[in-house]
Amino acid sequence: MAMWNPWRGCKKCSEGCLHCYIHKGDAKRGVNTNDIIKTKDFYKPVERLKNGNYKMKAGMVYLCFSTDFLIEEADEWRKECWDIMMTKLRAYISIMVFMILINY
Ligand code: SF4
Numbered sequence: 147m148a149m150w151n152p153w154r155g156c157k158k159c160s161e162g163c164l165h166c167y168i169h170k171g172d173a174k175r176g177v178n179t180n181d182i183i184k185t186k187d188f189y190k191p192v193e194r195l196k197n198g199n200y201k202m203k204a205g206m207v208y209l210c211f212s213t214d215f216l217i218e219e220a221d222e223w224r225k226e227c228w229d230i231m232m233t234k235l236r237a238y239i240s241i242m243v244f245m246i247l248i249n250y
Pocket residue numbers: 156157158159160162163166167168169213214
């Protein structure tokens with residue numbers, strides 16, 4: 147299972163946030179969840195190995211397990227995040243088409 151957290155942090159905004167696991171986990175580690183920050187993993191899905199292959203293998207990716215993807219503070223980062231997702235999607239489609247062609 148691949149995990150991608152391009153940013154982290156969130157703010158409680160409703161009663162539904164009362165038992166938020168992100169706030170509980172951060173409190174244990176002494177991290178202020180209210181700080182919404184871009185992480186070092188922002189470009190993780192498009193990082194490549196020396197041989198040119200993507201570091202993150204094809205498959206399901208769990209996104210934003212330490213934030214809210216739609217949080218307002220990430221508005222300026224979200225467009226680039228979508229672009230990264232589309233880049234990966236195009237790469238997967240290219241690989242799938244290639245595999246279909248070589249198996250045909
Ligand atoms: S991650 Fe969801 S539940 Fe947790 S504080 Fe943010 S909006 Fe509320």
